[in-house]
Amino acid sequence: MPMQDLSDVELLRRVAKGDQEALLTLYDKYGRLVYSLAYRMLQDHQLAEEVTQDVFTRVWQAARSFDPKRSSFTTWLTSITRNRTIDILRRRRVRGLTGAGEAELNTAITRADERFIPEHHLEALAVREALEQLPPAQREVLELAYFQGMTQREIAEYLNIPLGTVKTRMRLGMMKLRDLLESKPSPDGKKKRRGENEASGKVTEREGA
Amino acid sequence: MGGTEEYRHTVEGVMDQEHVFAEENLPAFALGALEEEESARVREHLKSCPQCQATYHSYERVATALAYAAPLYDPPPYLRNVIRALIVSQSTQPSAPFEERGKMWKSLGQMSRFLLVITILLAFGLTGWNLTLHQRLSAMQDEMVSAQEMGEVLMDYMKNPDAYDSYIISGRASSPSPRALVVRDRTHERFLLVLEDLPTDVGPAYFIWLVDATGRHIPVKKVRCNGDGRAVLMFESPMPMEMIRGIRVTPVGREDASPILDGHFPQDQGYPGLLASNAL
Numbered sequence: 001m002p003m004q005d006l007s008d009v010e011l012l013r014r015v016a017k018g019d020q021e022a023l024l025t026l027y028d029k030y031g032r033l034v035y036s037l038a039y040r041m042l043q044d045h046q047l048a049e050e051v052t053q054d055v056f057t058r059v060w061q062a063a064r065s066f067d068p069k070r071s072s073f074t075t076w077l078t079s080i081t082r083n084r085t086i087d088i089l090r091r092r093r094v095r096g097l098t099g100a101g102e103a104e105l106n107t108a109i110t111r112a113d114e115r116f117i118p119e120h121h122l123e124a125l126a127v128r129e130a131l132e133q134l135p136p137a138q139r140e141v142l143e144l145a146y147f148q149g150m151t152q153r154e155i156a157e158y159l160n161i162p163l164g165t166v167k168t169r170m171r172l173g174m175m176k177l178r179d180l181l182e183s184k185p186s187p188d189g190k191k192k193r194r195g196e197n198e199a200s201g202k203v204t205e206r207e208g209a
Numbered sequence: 210m211g212g213t214e215e216y217r218h219t220v221e222g223v224m225d226q227e228h229v230f231a232e233e234n235l236p237a238f239a240l241g242a243l244e245e246e247e248s249a250r251v252r253e254h255l256k257s258c259p260q261c262q263a264t265y266h267s268y269e270r271v272a273t274a275l276a277y278a279a280p281l282y283d284p285p286p287y288l289r290n291v292i293r294a295l296i297v298s299q300s301t302q303p304s305a306p307f308e309e310r311g312k313m314w315k316s317l318g319q320m321s322r323f324l325l326v327i328t329i330l331l332a333f334g335l336t337g338w339n340l341t342l343h344q345r346l347s348a349m350q351d352e353m354v355s356a357q358e359m360g361e362v363l364m365d366y367m368k369n370p371d372a373y374d375s376y377i378i379s380g381r382a383s384s385p386s387p388r389a390l391v392v393r394d395r396t397h398e399r400f401l402l403v404l405e406d407l408p409t410d411v412g413p414a415y416f417i418w419l420v421d422a423t424g425r426h427i428p429v430k431k432v433r434c435n436g437d438g439r440a441v442l443m444f445e446s447p448m449p450m451e452m453i454r455g456i457r458v459t460p461v462g463r464e465d466a467s468p469i470l471d472g473h474f475p476q477d478q479g480y481p482g483l484l485a486s487n488a489l
């Protein structure tokens with residue numbers, strides 16, 4: 001079976017045994033996702049490159065510790081990417097810098113042609129479509145948390161609104177997004193399953209709760 | 210958290226209170242948006258509550274999906290080579306946890322590590338460079354990972370000296386003038402590069418290119434030098450080694466400008482210690 005037809009879990013199992021081609025196959029599949037996520041968070045191509053390097057060397061080193069029963073590979077991969085990137089963002093915030101200016105060292109960057117990447121394209125379309133359907137105030141707190149690595153408290157300070165409002169918006173936004181995405185297959189092809197005993201209707205927005 | 214008052218003094222009450230807290234905060238937990246103490250509380254509860262675990266996984270999938278909302282960009286093509294080189298250089302112990310790598314190395318102690326580095330420098334005839342030993346040592350202190358890699362090369366070099374060629378490329382006659390030590394490891398088809406006195410005014414990052422027999426330039430790696438204009442790196446050859454005729458170094462962002470280092474291997478390959486031609 002050609003390498004690119006193997007499942008992520010199988011590829012990772014091979015990576016754990018020291019198979020370099022398996023790691024490069026995972027890179028071919030997900031390098032763009034990792035790089036784009038890091039770039040979205042850092043707005044700096046050079047740093048995004050460094051994060052991507054770090055993430056895949058981390059996958060190489062830690063493949064053995066990945067447990068497919070606990071999460072999907074993409075969940076694991078994106079959380080490594082976010083952790084690494086959030087470290088950089090926090091350091092940047094401590095130094096009092098906001099949003100990185102694009103370094104003049106920037107090299108030629110090509111915008112990916114999304115027509116040629118069907119799996120990413122489908123996933124991207126689904127999540128963007130779902131985000132579009134959220135009230136802008138809910139979308140905003142989700143994006144600040146996910147892409148800026150801000151905590152609820154930091155978001156409240158940043159937007160100058162009560163912490164309770166942030167909490168409510170985040171909870172409602174995530175619930176709505178989950179409902180919207182649930183009918184669609186997840187990136188690794190597994191059908192999404194709703195947690196038991198959950199009635200999304202029972203929470204109503206309590207501003208400033 | 211209404212309705213938990215009457216249970217406050219019972220175990221179930223505490224459990225219930227934790228369940229309510231977790232349930233309310235799981236979406237933020239999945240986004241990593243809780244404060245540390247809140248996260249710890251949710252994490253603790255998750256250990257013992259299958260219901261919250263299931264809910265958490267559903268939000269975790271939502272968080273993962275958000276990654277796809279980022280506009281897609283192609284990483285630069287050389288990044289794949291860089292990653293290949295990085296994993297090849299770590300291949301002695303694939304997948305070992307971070308802490309375990311280099312354990313043997315650590316046990317040699319700090320001094321031995323430096324001794325090895327000095328030895329490798331001596332072995333490759335670098336002592337003539339106009340850096341005092343003290344300067345060289347303090348520069349090395351920032352480069353433990355590279356020093357470790359170099360140590361590995363040295364050990365291999367001692368076992369198998371015929372498998373290595375070393376060259377020196379020197380740059381233009383300005384001051385400071387950049388220099389590169391190039392070590393070709395033919396067994397593992399990899400290169401070790403020690404760059405010194407790189408100009409720091411053109412920016413800290415440099416591209417390393419290989420030049421093949423047709424004169425094509427293949428980007429292999431991007432490096433940053435430290436404040437002293439020094440960088441040490443190792444990379445796997447992206448093509449059969451005999452096809453590689455030279456190495457050049459250009460400042461990132463100015464790939465079209467003349468390279469600061471440009472050396473071609475002598476044609477009678479395989480003989481160690483030859484001085485490469487200096488194109489500048």
Ligand SMILES: [Zn+2]
Binds near residue numbers: 231261
């Ligand atoms: Zn619970």
